[in-house]
Amino acid sequence: MPKIEIYTQMFCPYCSRAVRVLREKGVAFTEIDAPHGSAARREATARSNGGTTMPQIFIDDRAIGGCDELLALDRAGRLDPLLTP
Numbered sequence: 001m002p003k004i005e006i007y008t009q010m011f012c013p014y015c016s017r018a019v020r021v022l023r024e025k026g027v028a029f030t031e032i033d034a035p036h037g038s039a040a041r042r043e044a045t046a047r048s049n050g051g052t053t054m055p056q057i058f059i060d061d062r063a064i065g066g067c068d069e070l071l072a073l074d075r076a077g078r079l080d081p082l083l084t085p
Contacts, residue, residue: 004029007044
């Protein structure tokens with residue numbers, strides 16, 4: 001199973017949608033709370049090469065972007081192959 005991490009913040013509709021998609025896919029993932037000004041937020045920004053929006057999603061340590069990118073991968077049929085071993 002790939003390692004999936006998602007940095008989120010409270011009350012973020014994009015974060016909620018991305019988490020819902022991952023849950024619907026039935027994959028295990030780690031959700032990391034990354035509110036403004038936190039060390040986790042700085043870590044997400046650094047890992048994503050400057051991405052400042054939430055969520056920031058990583059699959060096997062590869063930054064895939066946020067909710068829009070996750071949904072685009074799914075629509076293109078490219079998400080499921082990333083989620084299977």
